[in-house]
Amino acid sequence: MKNNLYIREVKLSKEIPQSNYLSSLPVVCNLRKMGGLQFHKKVTFIVGENGVGKSTLIEGIAVAMGFNPEGGTVNFNFSTNDSHSDLFNYLTVSRGYLRHRDGFFLRAESFYNVASNIDELDEDASFGPKLISSYGGVSLHKQSHGESFMALVENRFSGNGLYILDEPEAALSPMRLMRLMFCIQELVKKNSQFIISTHSPILMTFPDAEVLEITEEGIHSVNYKDTEHYIVTKRFMDAPEKIIESLLGKG
Ligand SMILES: Nc1ncnc2c1ncn2[C@@H]1O[C@H](COP(=O)(O)OP(=O)(O)OP(=O)(O)O)[C@@H](O)[C@H]1O
Ligand SMILES: [Mg+2]
Numbered sequence: 001m002k003n004n005l006y007i008r009e010v011k012l013s014k015e016i017p018q019s020n021y022l023s024s025l026p027v028v029c030n031l032r033k034m035g036g037l038q039f040h041k042k043v044t045f046i047v048g049e050n051g052v053g054k055s056t057l058i059e060g061i062a063v064a065m066g067f068n069p070e071g072g073t074v075n076f077n078f079s080t081n082d083s084h085s086d087l088f089n090y091l092t093v094s095r096g097y098l099r100h101r102d103g104f105f106l107r108a109e110s111f112y113n114v115a116s117n118i119d120e121l122d123e124d125a126s127f128g129p130k131l132i133s134s135y136g137g138v139s140l141h142k143q144s145h146g147e148s149f150m151a152l153v154e155n156r157f158s159g160n161g162l163y164i165l166d167e168p169e170a171a172l173s174p175m176r177l178m179r180l181m182f183c184i185q186e187l188v189k190k191n192s193q194f195i196i197s198t199h200s201p202i203l204m205t206f207p208d209a210e211v212l213e214i215t216e217e218g219i220h221s222v223n224y225k226d227t228e229h230y231i232v233t234k235r236f237m238d239a240p241e242k243i244i245e246s247l248l249g250k251g
Contacts, residue, residue: 004042004096004098004191004193005039005042005096005193006095006096006098006099006162006193007039007061007065007093007094007095007096007162007193007195008038008039008096009036009038009039009093009094010031010037010039010057010060010061010064010091010092010093010094011031011035011036011037011091011092011094012028012031012032012036012090012091012092013090013091013092014090015090016090020086022056022085022086022090025053025056026048026052026053026214026215026216027048027052027053027054027056027057027214027219028053028056028087030218030219031219034218037212037219039193039195039210040210040221041208041209041210042188042192042194042208043184043188043193043196043206043208043209044194044195044196044209044210044212045196045198045203045204045209045210045212046195046196046197046198046212046214047197047198047199047204047211047212047213047214047227047229048214048215049215049228052214052215052216053214054166054197054214055107055108055166055167055197056085056087057087057197057214058164058165058166058195058197059084059085059087059088059105059107059166060087060088060090060091061088061091061093061164061195062105062107062164063084063087064088064091064092064093065093065103065164067103067104067105067164068105069084069088069107070107071105071106071107072104072105084107098191100160100161100162100192100193101160102157102159102160102161102162102192103161103162103163104152104156104157104161104163104164104165105164105165106149106163106164106165106166106168108167108170116141119132119139119141134155134156135151135155135156136151136154136155137155138151145171146171146172146173146176148171149168149171150172150176150179153180153183154183157183157187157192158190159186159187159190159191159192160190160192161187161190161192161193162192162193162195163187163192163194163195163196164194164195164196165194165195165196165197166196166197167197167198167199167200168180168196168198169198169199169200169202169203174202177200177202177203178202180203181202181203184206185206201224201227201229201230201233201234204227204229204230205224211223211224211227213227
């Protein structure tokens, strides 16, 4: 199974200076302590508390693999004022034997900029097919957040791909999230690898995925049912009134 992966392992290649905030991030401390992080499955979820460094890690991996730090395919090279870390300078990513033929890095904060860049490139292009035709034909700016995200996945992701997604659930209704899970399954059948940071207890139930939980103590492979996300959400949904009352008092 591992031989089919485009990314097999990520390690720190050199020590990060203490003056750099990255050196004390939980995810970086764990990478140092564990000697590296291995990927075993076609779909890996990175979970953990706000601020442990999930986005920083997947962005570092994406940039080390040649993606634009602000999101998009490897062919996007726009840049805006959005900040990204220099973790990629300190990472070694071990690739598999096969090279991915498609790929996309969804950086939660800058999907808007990807959409703008597609529109700008299409305005400038005097010949050839418009880029937007491979994204469903309608400017991503003329669709809602969720619609544009699903247009991207359904039209642009073609398989044999490496897809690195930061909280894709942020855009999606529960129904569309399940649609995304179906799309992920189809793309996995076509030899794709996904690395996804998520807070969604629905998304992380995806079959045969590995859930890697980052805490102050380490990075551990866990059953989705043992994540705080799943436990807290389940407890809440089992008895919302009771939890709300203990949280907010009687109305
Ligand atoms: N330029 C910076 N200087 C100092 N600290 C920073 C800088 N940029 C980010 N951080 C810190 O890095 C930490 C990790 O951020 P990151 O966005 O990777 O967290 P995350 O695990 O993705 O969180 P979330 O679940 O909220 O998306 C945060 O605590 C953040 O405050
Ligand atoms: Mg994040």
